[in-house]
Structure formats: C-alpha cells, structure tokens
Amino acid sequence: MWKSMTSPTSESEATLTLAIVNDGDVVRGRQAVRDLAVSAKLSLVDQTKLVTATSELARNTLVYGGGGELRASIVSEGGRQGVEVEFIDDGPGIPDLDLALTDGWTSGSGLGLGLSGAKRLVEDFEVDSAPGRGTRVRIVKWKR
Amino acid sequence: MDDLHSPDPTEQSWGSLLRTNREEVLEKWTQTAAANLGGRMTPAEMGRDVDEIYSALVRADTGDQIDIRSAAYADLRSLLTELSRTRARQGFSPTETAVGVYALKDAVLEILEAHGDLPGYRAFARLSRIVDDLGMFMLETYATTREAVIAEQAEALLELSTPVVKLWDGIVALPLVGTLDSARTQVVMEALLQTLVDTGSEHAIIDITGVPAVDTQVAQHLLKTVQAARLLGAECIISGIRPQIAQTVVALGIEFGDIHTKASLADAILLAMRRSGLDVVKSR
Numbered sequence: 025m026w027k028s029m030t031s032p033t034s035e036s037e038a039t040l041t042l043a044i045v046n047d048g049d050v051v052r053g054r055q056a057v058r059d060l061a062v063s064a065k066l067s068l069v070d071q072t073k074l075v076t077a078t079s080e081l082a083r084n085t086l087v088y089g090g091g092g093e094l095r096a097s098i099v100s101e102g103g104r105q106g107v108e109v110e111f112i113d114d115g116p117g118i119p120d121l122d123l124a125l126t127d128g129w130t131s132g133s134g135l136g137l138g139l140s141g142a143k144r145l146v147e148d149f150e151v152d153s154a155p156g157r158g159t160r161v162r163i164v165k166w167k168r
Numbered sequence: 169m170d171d172l173h174s175p176d177p178t179e180q181s182w183g184s185l186l187r188t189n190r191e192e193v194l195e196k197w198t199q200t201a202a203a204n205l206g207g208r209m210t211p212a213e214m215g216r217d218v219d220e221i222y223s224a225l226v227r228a229d230t231g232d233q234i235d236i237r238s239a240a241y242a243d244l245r246s247l248l249t250e251l252s253r254t255r256a257r258q259g260f261s262p263t264e265t266a267v268g269v270y271a272l273k274d275a276v277l278e279i280l281e282a283h284g285d286l287p288g289y290r291a292f293a294r295l296s297r298i299v300d301d302l303g304m305f306m307l308e309t310y311a312t313t314r315e316a317v318i319a320e321q322a323e324a325l326l327e328l329s330t331p332v333v334k335l336w337d338g339i340v341a342l343p344l345v346g347t348l349d350s351a352r353t354q355v356v357m358e359a360l361l362q363t364l365v366d367t368g369s370e371h372a373i374i375d376i377t378g379v380p381a382v383d384t385q386v387a388q389h390l391l392k393t394v395q396a397a398r399l400l401g402a403e404c405i406i407s408g409i410r411p412q413i414a415q416t417v418v419a420l421g422i423e424f425g426d427i428h429t430k431a432s433l434a435d436a437i438l439l440a441m442r443r444s445g446l447d448v449v450k451s452r
Contacts, residue, residue, distance in 0.1 A: 072381060073416050073419060075381045076383045083385060135422065137422060141384060141422070144419045
C-alpha cells in the first residue's frame, strides 16, 4: 500500500521535515517546497502546480488531520528528478477515500476540490488512510 | 538548609557583601554590562539602570531568602520586567538584555579575587544563584514582549497590505500581494466594500499579480469577495492572472463562473472604463 517506502529505484537525498500546526506552517511548507522545486529545476508551471498541491494537502493535514508533519525531498528515478512531498497526520483518517476524492465533496466548508484537485496537479499521488489510523499522502512532481 | 537560618559569626550575607563594596561593585558592574552592549548604551545610561537594580537587590536582601518569586523581590521583579520590556522594544538581543544582571557576578567575583575570604565566597555562591534566576526571569519577560511585538507587527502588516486605490470615477482597484488567508481576506473584503460604498463605485478590479499561488482557499475567498461586492451593486474584475496560475486553477477544477478575468491590470482598467461608457483614444 505504501509503495514509495520499499521502492528501490527511488532514492531520496536530504529530507526536509516541518511540523504543520498552524496557518503559518502551511505558508512555510509552501515556501520550502517552492525552494526545492526551484533547485530541482522544475518549470515555472510545474513549480506552481506542486506548490498549490502542497498548499491544499498541508491545509488538509491542519484542518482535517488536526495538525501533522510535512516531509519534502528531491528524488531521482531513472535519470529524472522530481520533488516528493509527504503529509502525515494522526487525525481521524478518511473513512471513504473514493468519496473524498470526488470533486465538490467536502466534509468541511471548502470548495471540495483540495484532495481531488491536488491529485490532478501532480504525477504520483498516493493516499494511505483508514478511520482511526491517521492519513499519509505522498505526492511527486517529476521534471519534464 | 538549617545552617542558613542560624546566625553564624563567620557567615556573611550576600547583601552585606554588596553593601560593603558598593562603589566598586557598581563601577565594575556598569563597565562589564556596558562593554557587552558594544556602545549601544552610554555608560551613564547603563549606570542608572545598574544603580536601580543594585538598590532594589539590596532592599530585597532579608537574610536567607533566595527565591526570587517571593514577596521580598517584588520591587526588583517589577523593575526587571520594565527593563526587559524596554530592551525588547529597543531591539536588543536576549543576551544583551540578560547581561545587565549577569555582569554583577563578574563584578563581585573580581572584587573577591582581589581580597577574598571564605565567607565572602559562600555569600557569592548564593548571590550567584539569585543572579542566575534573575537573568532567566529577564529572558522570560523579554520573550513575552518580543512575541507581543511580533503579533503587533503582523497586525500592522495586515492593514498595510490592503490599500484600495481609486483608478477613475467609479473604478477602484485592490492590488493583492502575498498570502491570502482568512484573516487577511476579511480585512481586504471590508476595505473593498467600504470603499465601494464611500466612492459610489460600480467597478472593482482585484489584481492578484502579487499572489504567489491560488489554491482552493484563496479562490474561495476571492469568490466570496466578488459575491459580496455584487450585493452592493458593483461588478468585479479579477486581473493579474499569470499563465502558470491559469493552468493550476484549471487543473484544480476551480470555476470562476461569470466573473470577468483578465491577464493584466491594464486590460482590466480598459474593460472597466468601457463598461462605464468611457473609451481611451489617442489625441491628435
């Protein structure tokens, strides 16, 4: 279920870890990921897409997960570079993942596009969640 | 602890240690404290502070009481609170703030080394503990004040960052720069709606050139602002949508519906002018 952890082809360099406990942390996480995206030489459009996805998912971690952690690193696989970002929380978890990934569905007061929209903004998107077990979301944006 | 209470002829209290060497202590204390501030306070200014701390400290000496949270130290605490706050607001570092009291230890130790005796050193050991506690107390106060200063600045920034400018009769613009969170949106929306009413404008341009990323939260805030403006009878145009933002917004699935959007502020101004029946023509 958690493929990235066992994948032998993907090797990560220095990992940046950031606690997500308030709105300011979401902004800081976004800036840190933007810096990584710049050093991984992602195009401006890809940088913006990754940063926006980070913003959505970090806010989910904060609002629905009750706070958690963001881990970001530059990864390379088969000669191409990308930026991997993980969002980890010990919150209530997502009971129905298919429903949560439906456009326009929200358990809160947002637009209901955060999770599904973030999925469309990146190439790799994995969610590991169950009620009471917290949520881990892992995304990778690859350099084209 | 009992031996501390019993009067001992060889026992010297830290208070009397300070009192008997008053002039010397004050001079060395002021010197050390001022030297650590790199000239940012004159020796005279430092001297006044040191003098006040000295007096309060000597007054607090009631024998063996070394708990600085006790009533005997109330005056000293309020004095240090005041000093820490002043230092924090003047932009001194935590070290520069605490060195004001820590320097006392250096001063007294120097005097003891010159003509020291065992009771003197015992008294110094107790004084040392008090000074350490006082230093920590100053740092706590300092940190609290700094946090208050930062919170004030954040609030000031919130207001600074929301200028609504009049572009033409009936046309106002709101250039947004930076992160658009809920608190800022509230301020921005209020400022815009108030200006719309005050100027009787029917067109508002919200320029997001300076917004680094438009996620669903930012979009939701924008949509709400536009809806609120509509209730006042004003039409909004969102301008400054850069190509990468456009692509991201489309991928996210955000729909701006019937809200007019333009790539540049110039395009938006032209649209707003045409809507108000004006046009820009070249003069001959």
